[in-house]
Amino acid sequence: MRPDLLALASSMIAREERFALVTVVRREPPSSARVGDAALITAAGDYHGWAGGGCTRETVVREALRAIADGEPRFLSLSPQTAAGVAATMRAGMVALPMTCDSGGTV
Numbered sequence: 001m002r003p004d005l006l007a008l009a010s011s012m013i014a015r016e017e018r019f020a021l022v023t024v025v026r027r028e029p030p031s032s033a034r035v036g037d038a039a040l041i042t043a044a045g046d047y048h049g050w051a052g053g054g055c056t057r058e059t060v061v062r063e064a065l066r067a068i069a070d071g072e073p074r075f076l077s078l079s080p081q082t083a084a085g086v087a088a089t090m091r092a093g094m095v096a097l098p099m100t101c102d103s104g105g106t107v
Helices: 003-014 053-070 084-087
Strands: 019-023 038-042 047-048 075-080 094-098
Touching: 003 019, 003 038, 003 047, 019 053, 038 053, 053 075, 053 094, 084 094
Parallel strands: 075 094
Antiparallel strands: 019 038, 038 047
């Protein structure tokens, strides 16, 4: 985790502000995200850090805001695969969402 994100999270906790931490735990190329990349999303939708480029950002922010609102974590798979193709790699609790770019990568 990036020290700047941890410092931001710490200061937000001290101010009792809600936020979501996003961590990339798996990827398939081509994808600009790398395992271990992280971002912090505020309740206002501000995005700090990196969890992939424009292909993932909108979805990551949307799902982070949902997690902030309902207090439930998310385990997401952003992939260009069809539902049948994603089903083979799904894990318990994982939500399959479409990748918005034609790169062919999965995050």
